[in-house]
Amino acid sequence: MGETVRVEVGGGVATLTLNRPAARNAINADMRRELTAAVEIADDPAVRALVIRGAGEKAFCAGADIKEFVPPASLVDAREERVGWRWVDALAACRKPTVAAIHGYCLGGGLELALACDIRIATADAVFGLPEVRRAIIPGAGGTQRLPRVVGLGPALRMILTGEHVDAQEAHRIGLVSEVVPDLDAAVGRLAAAFLRVGPRAVAYAKEAVTRGVNLPLSEGLRLEGELSTLLTTTQDRVEGAAAFAERRDPAYTGR
Ligand code: DAK
Secondary structure (H helix, E strand, O other): OOOOEEEEEEOOEEEEEEOOHHHOOOEOHHHHHHHHHHHHHHHOOOOOEEEEEEOOOOEEEOOEOHHHOOOOOOHHHHHHHHHHOOHHHHHHOOOOOEEEEEOEEEEOHHHHHHHOOOEEEEOOOOEEEOHHHHHOOOOOOOHHHHHHHHHOHHHHHHHHHHOOOEEHHHHHHOOOOOEEOOOHHHHHHHHHHHHHHOOHHHHHHHHHHHHHHOOOOHHHHHHHHHHHHHHHOOOHHHHHHHHHHHOOOOOOOOOO
């Protein structure tokens, strides 16, 4: 892969590292292009989970590269830029578990990226915000839609309308991150180990049931859950899971 995004695959986990530390990993046009390609690594059957991190000590990601904002965009350029951010939705639609492992600044498009992941964990130095209105724009990569769905309307509106930062403790309190950890590597390792223990198809269906279901009326969500749940009763992995339990051994899942 290129220079602005490092991609490493090992032990069933693909790690994407945003790699412009001198610019606080701000997302420029090159990085948008590289992220578009990089998220496709999740399609590799050897990859069971995707982890996103930021290079350097200061930031996960400080958002879109503000230095590329001038001059005012033509409608054509604006549309092109929008297309350049489609990887965020591709990431959100990924069938495998995705984790944003956050340290330092996580702002604007960087927080939107994290919101497109299933799980957000952070170190105590992490700082979160959607400062777009301070730049006279609004969050445009899902922030106005995903943040309220994660933390609720009140805390989301406060963050979006003021552009103010929240620290890791507050982010944890409002449910923006599920865990504040002393050691990001160790915490990522624990999550990765958990993802390697579960049935790959089951985890994909569980994710689908939750992420699609949350936007449906309850009765339709329950129907979706029922259908996916029924489908899983037809798999070899289900038989393997039961056999492994009876034989007191680890299951060897194949995704079939
Ligand atoms: N863009 C470009 N450069 C950035 C940057 C950014 N977002 N953030 C930091 N840098 C650069 C700084 O300019 C500086 O570069 P040099 O001067 O050394 O060349 C270097 O990184 C270090 O920054 P600081 O000196 O400011 O470092 P500090 O540690 O003191 O402060 C900071 C770090 C992250 C708090 C501060 O740099 C900051 O406030 N940065 C801006 C954060 C921000 O406002 N982010 C939101 C941008 S708006 C779209 C979808 C999404 C978006 C747009 C369109 N479409 C679908 C169309 C997203 C928009 C956004 O994210």
